[in-house]
Amino acid sequence: MNATWTPRIFTAAGLMLAVVFAAPAVVAAQAPATQGPVTFAKDVAPILQRNCQVCHRPGSTAPMSLLKYEEVRPWARAIKQRTSLREMPPWYIDRNVGIHQFKNDRSLSDEEIATIAKWADAGAPLGNPADLPPPRQFEDVDKWHIGAPDLIVTMPKDQIVPPEGPDKWLDVLVDPGLTEDRYLKAVETKPSKGFKVIHHSVQTMTEPDGSIDDSDNPRGKFLNEYALGKNGDVFPEGAGRLIKAGTKFNFNLHLHSIGEETRANVELGLKFYPKGYVPRYVENSEGVGRNQDLDIPANTDNVRSDGYFTLTRPARVLSFQPHMHNRGKAMCVEAIYPPAGSPATGNTQQQNRVETLSCVDRYQFAWHVVYLYDDDAQPLLPAGTVLHVIGWHNNTAANKFNPDPDNLITYGQRTIDDMSFAWMSWYYLSDQEYKEQVEARQAKIKSTGN
Ligand code: HEC
Incomplete structure (x- = not known):
C-alpha cells in the first residue's frame, strides 16, 4: 500500500457545483496588519486570550498558565512550535478542503500563527504594557449554561x-x-x-x-x-x-x-x-462508515479504509467527530450524491457528484473534538446520498501514540485495537422541508453574495 495522505486529491470534487453549500466564507478579519515590531502586549496577548486561556490558566487542564507575560515568556519557543504544527489549540480540521464554518472553531488563522512566530523569533518582547488588553473574565465552572436542568x-x-x-x-x-x-x-x-x-x-x-x-x-x-x-x-x-x-x-x-x-x-x-x-425535527447521531474489516499491517503508514452509510431520507447534517484509536492518523467524510438524472428522469448518464464535507488531517487520539457546523454551512443532503468515510492509520513507530508497531491491528473495542468511523448527527427532513431549506440557503447565498 503506497497511498500517501494527500487530502487535496478531493478538492477537485469539492469544486464541482456546490449548490447546497454556502460558498467558502469570506475570510474573517484577520489579526491587524502589524505596524512596527510584534509585541506581546499589542499582538500576542489578544490571541492567547481568545484561543488558549480557557485551558491555559490556573486550575484548568493545561500544564501551564498563559495569562501573564511572565508566565508566557518562558514558553515562547514551545508556543511557536505547537502553533505552527497546528497541534495547539486542539482543532484538527484540514483547512484546505471541505466546510470552513464551525460553531466551535478555536483554531488560529495563518496570520495569527505567523504573528506568534515572528514574536518568538524577535525574542518574545513585552512591548508597551499600555497596549495590553483587559484580562479576560472566565465564567464560574459551576454554572449551567442551559439554565436549571429538569x-x-x-x-x-x-x-x-x-x-x-x-x-x-x-x-x-x-x-x-x-x-x-x-x-x-x-x-x-x-x-x-x-x-x-x-x-x-x-x-x-x-x-x-x-x-x-x-x-x-x-x-x-x-x-x-x-x-x-x-x-x-x-x-x-x-x-x-x-x-x-x-x-x-x-x-x-x-x-x-x-x-x-x-x-x-x-x-x-x-x-x-x-x-x-x-x-418537528428529531436529532439523530450515528456511527457513520463503521469499518469492521480493518486490517492494519505492522510497521505500515497510511493504511486506508473505507466505510459507507446511505441516507434514506433528506437530511441536514449538524456535526462530525472522527473516531479512531491509537493508530488513527486522518479521516475524511464525503457526500456521494445520487445521480441527478436517474431514475426519475430516465437519464442514467449522469455522474454521481462527490463533495468533501470535512477532513481531519492529524487525528489526535488524546483529543475528542466534535466539529459543529455553522447553521449556514450544515450540509443539506438529498435522499439517497451516501456518506463515505475514509480513514488512514499509522502503525509505525513514528506515531507517538502507538504502543507497538510490530503487531497486525484489526477492528476491536480495546484501545489497543482500532476503529474507523465518524460520529455524525443530523435531522431528517421531509422532501418539502428539504426543498424549502435548499431554496432558503440559495436565497441567502445570493443576497449576501457569497
Ligand atoms: C482545550 C484546551 C486547550 C486549549 C484551547 C489550548 N491548549 Fe495548549 N495544552 C492543553 C493541554 C491539556 C496540554 C498538555 C497535553 C498536550 O500536550 O496535548 C497543552 C499543551 C500545550 C503546550 C506544550 C506544553 C509542554 O509541556 O510542552 C503548549 C506550548 C501549548 N499547549 C500552547 C497552547 C497555545 C499557544 C494555545 C492557544 C493558541 C493552546 N495551547 C490552547 C490544552 C489546551
Whole structure:
C-alpha cells in the first residue's frame, strides 16, 4: 500500500457545483496588519486570550498558565512550535478542503500563527504594557449554561485519580430511572469534582432493554460531550432528541493525573420539552462508515479504509467527530450524491457528484473534538446520498501514540485495537422541508453574495 495522505486529491470534487453549500466564507478579519515590531502586549496577548486561556490558566487542564507575560515568556519557543504544527489549540480540521464554518472553531488563522512566530523569533518582547488588553473574565465552572436542568445525572461513585500514572479511559454505566419517553430540549455536561483531571466525558445512551443499538460499539448512541470551553447543547425550538424510558447513560471519561490524588465526578444536566410534546425535527447521531474489516499491517503508514452509510431520507447534517484509536492518523467524510438524472428522469448518464464535507488531517487520539457546523454551512443532503468515510492509520513507530508497531491491528473495542468511523448527527427532513431549506440557503447565498 503506497497511498500517501494527500487530502487535496478531493478538492477537485469539492469544486464541482456546490449548490447546497454556502460558498467558502469570506475570510474573517484577520489579526491587524502589524505596524512596527510584534509585541506581546499589542499582538500576542489578544490571541492567547481568545484561543488558549480557557485551558491555559490556573486550575484548568493545561500544564501551564498563559495569562501573564511572565508566565508566557518562558514558553515562547514551545508556543511557536505547537502553533505552527497546528497541534495547539486542539482543532484538527484540514483547512484546505471541505466546510470552513464551525460553531466551535478555536483554531488560529495563518496570520495569527505567523504573528506568534515572528514574536518568538524577535525574542518574545513585552512591548508597551499600555497596549495590553483587559484580562479576560472566565465564567464560574459551576454554572449551567442551559439554565436549571429538569434532571441531573451523576456517576454513583467518584473516580479516584492517583497523583501519578498513565492517562485512563473508562466507561461507567448509569441508570437515570426514566419511566417515560421524553424529548430533550437541552443538555450539558460539566465536572462536579476534579475539574482539573477530567480531559473529556462523553455521554452515550443504551436502548431501553439495556442493549446497545450499535452492536459493534460498546457505548450506544451519542448524547453529549464535555470538553473545556463548551457550553452545552440547546436545540433550536422545534428540534430535539428522543430519550426513551429505560435508557441508561454511559459516561466515557478520559482522566489525567496531576500530581495529587483527586476525586473526579461529572454531572449531566437534561432539560426536557413538556410531556407529550413531539418536536418537528428529531436529532439523530450515528456511527457513520463503521469499518469492521480493518486490517492494519505492522510497521505500515497510511493504511486506508473505507466505510459507507446511505441516507434514506433528506437530511441536514449538524456535526462530525472522527473516531479512531491509537493508530488513527486522518479521516475524511464525503457526500456521494445520487445521480441527478436517474431514475426519475430516465437519464442514467449522469455522474454521481462527490463533495468533501470535512477532513481531519492529524487525528489526535488524546483529543475528542466534535466539529459543529455553522447553521449556514450544515450540509443539506438529498435522499439517497451516501456518506463515505475514509480513514488512514499509522502503525509505525513514528506515531507517538502507538504502543507497538510490530503487531497486525484489526477492528476491536480495546484501545489497543482500532476503529474507523465518524460520529455524525443530523435531522431528517421531509422532501418539502428539504426543498424549502435548499431554496432558503440559495436565497441567502445570493443576497449576501457569497
Ligand atoms: C482545550 C484546551 C486547550 C486549549 C484551547 C489550548 N491548549 Fe495548549 N495544552 C492543553 C493541554 C491539556 C496540554 C498538555 C497535553 C498536550 O500536550 O496535548 C497543552 C499543551 C500545550 C503546550 C506544550 C506544553 C509542554 O509541556 O510542552 C503548549 C506550548 C501549548 N499547549 C500552547 C497552547 C497555545 C499557544 C494555545 C492557544 C493558541 C493552546 N495551547 C490552547 C490544552 C489546551
